[in-house]
Amino acid sequence: MKKLLFGILALGFMSSCNSDNVTNQNENPSNGADASVNLAGKRECPSEEIRKVALQNNPELRQKFNVLEANTEKFANELKLGKVLADGTVEIPVVVNVIYKTAAENVSDARIAEQIAVLNADYGGTNTDASNIPTEFQTVKADDVKVRFKLVNTIRKSTSKTSWGTNDAMKKASTGGLDATTPTNYLNIWVVGKMTSQGRTILGYATFPESAGLWNDGVVIAAPFFGKTGASAPFNLGRTATHEVGxxxxxxxxxxxxNCGNDLVADTPTQTTANYNKPSYPLYNTCSGVSRSVMFMNYMDYVDDAAMFMFSAGQKTRMQAVVDASGSRAGLRVL
Incomplete structure (x- = not known):
């Protein structure tokens, strides 16, 4: 198990930009996660890569990151001691920005409603596949994150663009996209057609809370992986949005x-690297000489949609910290 750390994370983000794919020969990798694996058709989320570059290049953002993590740890400690109480369920207003070239990319209102329903089920702990959580993780599962999502507007724009990258072009009208709707107060989700980066097919990416209120703040999802009806297997259960909103x-x-990194959550077992496809439980990793059963069914791993179905209690605390009245995303509470 891991303890919460934040003191030198900004430096760690910068120094690790080019080291994530280095294999530690003393550690045992997860199923299908070694460097020789062909990642075609597997989950790709560059959110952390984008964040590292942003933190490296922007001192103001690094300062916000440090404050964010200090406040998150403070909230977690005070919650544990009973000095603060979670503020109850927070309903986040959502604006969906659809930028499409083809009819298939112009996702329907019904499909958008379907995606919002998936988010509410997954964050509310009412997803039907929660019954698949192994017994050993039942004691640390988050029954209800106390976050809900409400669609307040859908904005559509036709484009001649056939592919998008991860440079936020879809977030600016001046570069063919749609400007965010008041990102301090709304979760903006951009749905685009094909999305690639360095030859990889990207399912989605997101900004983190230190970017709260900035022009590019929000989540991007490629249309083939948005919602359920008409989405592309094995990412057709709406879990790409669940992951990116995380x-x-x-x-x-x-x-x-x-390799054997720290997600800053104490109740998620340390694991060597990402898991892909649909692993069989139990799956063991060895880090620092300790063999552990890993929580590959967590929404923040890279497994297929059908193989992910839980958050942990520690993850719930981190999310509650940012939507708290004193948190980085407190602006989402005002409407």
Missing amino acids: HYLNLRHIWGDA
Whole structure:
């Protein structure tokens, strides 16, 4: 288990930009996660990569990051001691910005409603596949994150663009996209067609809470992986949005984006790296000489949609910290 750390994380983000794919020969990798694996058709989320570059290049953002993590740890400690109480369920207003070239990319209102329903089920702990959580993780599962989502507007724009990258072009009208709707107060989700980066097919990416209120703040999802009806298997259960909104609410990838890394959550077992496809339980990793059963079914791993179905209690605390009245995303509470 891991303890919460934040003191030198900004430096760690900068120094690890080029080291995430280095294999530690003393550690045992997860199923299908070694460097030789062909990642075609597997989950790709560059949110942490984008964040590292932003933190490296922007001192003001690094300062916000440090404050964010200090406040998150303070909230977690005070919650544990009973000095603060979670503020109850927070309903986040959502604006969906659809930028499409083809009819298939112009996702329907019904499909958008379907995606919002998936988010509410996953964050509310009412997803039907929660019954698949292994017994050993039942004691640390988050029954209800106390976050809900309400669609307040859908904005559509036709484009001649056939592919998008991860440079936020879809977030600016001046570069063919749609400007965010008051990002301090709304979760903006951009749905675009094909999205690639360095030859990889990207399912989605998100900004983290230190970017709260900035022009590019929000979540991007490629249309083939948005919602359920008509989405592309094995990412056709709406879990790409669940994963990316997790980043938006300050969750890291469960392996900490490093070999046996730290996701800053004490109740998620340390694991060597990402898991893919649909692993069989139990799956064991060895880090620092300790063999552990890993929580590959967590929404913040890279498994297929059908293989992910839980947040942990520690992850719930991190998310509650940012939507708290004193948190980085308190502006989402005002409407």
